Amino acid sequence: MAGVREVVLTFSCQDAQGLVAAVASLFAQRGFNIRESSQFEDVTQRRFFMRTVFECPQGYELPAIRELFQPVGEKYGMDWAIYDVDCKPKVLIAVSQWGHCLNSLLNNWKNGSLPIDIVGVVSNHEVMRDLTEWYELPFHYLPVTPDTKAEQEAQIWSLIEEHEVECLVLARYMQILSDDLCRKLNGKAINIHHSFLPGFKGAKPYHQAYERGVKLIGATAHFVTADLDEGPIIEQSVERVSHVNLPEEMAEIGRDIEAVVLNRAVRWHAEHRVLLNGSKTVVFAR
Template identity: 80%
Template sequence: MASVREIILTFSCQDSLGLVARVAGVFAERGFNITESSQFEDTDKKRFFMRTVFDCPVGVTMADIEALFQPVADDYQMDWQISDTACKPKVLIAVSQWGHCLSNLLNSWKVGSLPIDIVGVVSNHEVMRPLTDWYELPFHYLPVTPDTKAEQEAAIWRLIERSGADCLVLARYMQILSDELCRKLEGRAINIHHSFLPGFKGAKPYHQAYERGVKLIGATAHYVTADLDEGPIIEQAVERVSHVNSPEQMAEIGRDIEAVVLNRALRWHAEHRVLLNGSKTVVFSR
């Protein structure tokens, strides 16, 4: 097994006196150096969350590191993960007919500012094929009807398994995933919603916002669950509008927000900055 130069440790567990010292100490004794660290205690649940980046001593492998930390994790009954920063998460992107989020993600990936490895784009329409081809990525056209939904989702799952995708990103993919697929992808699928949840669900959200005379419109990125648009929220943003903005103008502003919010959420997920906390998240953003 190859040696590792830098790792990210994330964990959560019940808070306990001396926990941070124990974690830092076991790594310091073996020559690891902390370059970044964030922590948070949920005082209501008495649960502790931590994300730490370590420079590794020469020659250490991931198996060595996991064996080193396992006794600590067992003692504190942690939910934990150790990741090699050299290994970028593999991402499959699903899209329908709107390309603003897809274009943003592809451009960030191409210039190297988004730390992911895009393994392909899947769509129930052909519209985004030229854009995907321009980036020289595989495009998978999987049309769907109510009668073929189960078969189409099975094909998506085969794509995920075959490509080794760690994450499915719904970049304005206008299909509702089945409960079964949501369960398979728990904590591994990110959706962008065209409003500041829980407001304005359903069809024509910006027309709904216009009719209500809203002064702020926004977007929400969240993990996908079987409860429609109610998964743990990763990131949100808003933009001010006024009575002079038409529904079409609001939609244009909203698309810009959606692209930014989804990009930011995926970046934080890829950098292991998002820890699940029941129906919520702890996000150690920069």
Template identity: 70%
Template sequence: MTAVREIILKFSCEDKPGIVANVAALFAAQGFNIRESHQFEDVENRRFFMRTVLDATNQSLTLEEVRAAFLPVAKRYGMDWQLMDADVKLKVLVAVSQWGHCLHNLLSAWKQGTLPVDIVGVVSNHEVMRELVEWYQLPFHYLPISTDTKAEQEAQMLALLSDASADCLVLARYMQILSDSMCRALAGRAINIHHSFLPGFKGARPYHQAFERGVKLIGATAHYVTADLDEGPIIEQAVERVTHVNTPEELTEIGRDVESLVLNRALRWHSEHRVLVNGNKTVVFSR
């Protein structure tokens, strides 16, 4: 196996004295140098969160060897932890329906190399985005869906994820509600963009709901998918100021730009292992 050059460690555990000192001492003994480190203490729940990027000065250790060395510390503190090779990009499958603004933004950023993921394909319940996807020379998987075929279609989608060794499913305005079993299978690995500033205006037609309430700010929310519709842990949000003169159609157009920005950021934070789930919330160690 190849020796690692740079690793990312992220973990959460009960807050106790000595956690940082023991983690730092272990990696120092293995010849690693801390390049970036963030930590957070949830005082209310006495939960500690940490993300650290380490450079290897000892080039002989493999990722599995580093994980084995860290395991005793992880067990001592009861950590929920992950240790990753920073040079390995997450593989992403994107799902979309008929609106392509978020998809186009992701594909453009991926093609330019500014989004640090490996997009392995796009799946859709419509044919509308085929030409765009194939222009980017990516596989396009047309999987139509109906009430009677939902279970079969989701099984096909899971098979695509498995066949491509995809780490993450991104719902880029994929206008289908995933089943409870699908949500459980993809827990922590599926990101949705909701065209509203959650927890307000959930469900369908949020911009029309916002128009009816005369809002002065509209926004978008990227969150992990759970069985509770639009209730998953929030990763990223943004807002844009509007006024009473904006029509629902104008709010929709403004909102699309916000949606694209928010989904791009959320996928970036996830792919860089900057997001740690904290119950129904997240800790995001953004730059």
């Protein structure tokens, strides 16, 4: 029996003396080897976060490793998870009419640099069908109006359940998800907002930025919540602009930033580097 090659352990809990030693000794005594480890304490909350990659001894299956860790998790009141490093999370991408983020995700997935398993693309427009099918992926055209929103979201949820999707990526999907769908996807949906949040929320952020005369524009990848553009932030980046740049030029500059930021966020989420910390995140990026 070959078993799993490597696992990722993530957890958060109230800080306690001997916490790291308890975790390390548990695995060391059974022949596991630490390949990578990161930790962080939120001193304002006295909450501890950790992500560790273990090389496994031959013969260990994932359920057995989880059962092994269960007593430690219970002892310290941990919010914990253990994943197989070689198991790529299933992802469904939603898009509307702008394809720059979608194309970047598909290209990086195709060349193997994005560790996800894309099961399809859903859209309320037909524009991205050719691009999606060029990558030999299913394209689900699901048009939506205010009157059909509940029905359309039910179709999206059906796809998520059918394909056991672990993350919905909104790659410039210009529809606001209902509160109900947001709750179902808590911590499992990532959006790219074409602005450096928390500034310039909602529609036309580049026009808002232009009116304020900003000198930096940016993009923000965040988890989706029922509060519009308020979810925990995963990644951000900026680019310098000046008074000569019109809103359309800012949008063009911003598209490159959006693609980069969204790819980073999806990669880190797929590698289990993003841990929720209330309204914020702890990101063990490298």
